[in-house]
Amino acid sequence: MGMQIALFGATGGTGLQVVEQALEAGHRIRALVRDPAKLPEREGLIVIQGDALDQDAVNRCVQGADAVICSLGSHGKAEPVEDLGTQCILRAMQAHGPRRLIAVTSMGVGDSIEQVAAVFRAIMKLTLRRVMEAKERQEQAIMASDLDWTIVRPGGLTNGPRTGNYQSGLDKSIKATRISRADVADFILKELAAGDYIRATPAVSLP
Template identity: 30%
Template structure:
């Protein structure tokens, strides 16, 4: 599979690149700062902006899948509207390039998933990452109208650690609550994202990625 990763310098994106290369995929890392990407066999690094439709169309052409794992971290400077600016451009480029699959990495706590969280999780959603999650929520409304073979994923809390137990993937419609603060590793979620990108049955779905007991 030829895969393009946006956000390849971030926690999730970097692990997606590593896992994809281990699986023998051909990977394109589309990044602002190519010097920050470790050169490896099977990896092509392309410098560009997520607001440059032409550059992304060129980078996406011939790809079987695009995984978009961009985002802001807590404490980002205002205005916090990265996803509202970038996602329409990214999806337009993916459509022009006739990308086979498009996977958007969101976060648990965005859109209606916020109401599924525990009291402590809801407090975090409303304060620490409130503006970032509002930006994601507004941007994701365009996904059904993009014409892409898309899946939006909502991983629970993530940490840096070796692969853990396999993640559970559940359509949001099947989830009522997410108790506590379930936590997965970046590596585990990266592997799950690659499985989702290769699964045509996931088209048009919004799914939670969580632990075995991290949903009801």
């Protein structure tokens, strides 16, 4: 029997893949989106209009869910939303009951920095500093909670197909190569079912 999943970041590249694959697997999705026109409702999908920084809207999305998936991204916004949006999600989960959280950040965050090639570390510092700092704060907030969390750290994201041919785990020898958003979604949903990485930070990337 499928789960009811509260999804944040549903109209981003990874979020859209989570929607497709979760519905295909028989799950039901409650997605919080600012613009419902970007995600038409269909069987198994409930679209809730609102912003991830609006606590009331986040509460409505989380209520009744069995698990929460967070794939929030800044997508060109003036200020990153990953950390503040995640804090709203954590408060909603504490208030309304679901304990299982899977959040997507990035390789290069926290203790995965050495898994990123030096040239890309330099680029990240120059062009993505504020986003990476927000992701650091996001991870710290999740880790400080008592929830059953998993933080998924993918390598560089592409729009390629789902292949299932990727490496994942806690081994620091996994490097930040490319991986499709479809394969990241595949890993998220497999982890939701298996629970192999509770309170852990698996990397996921191509071999």
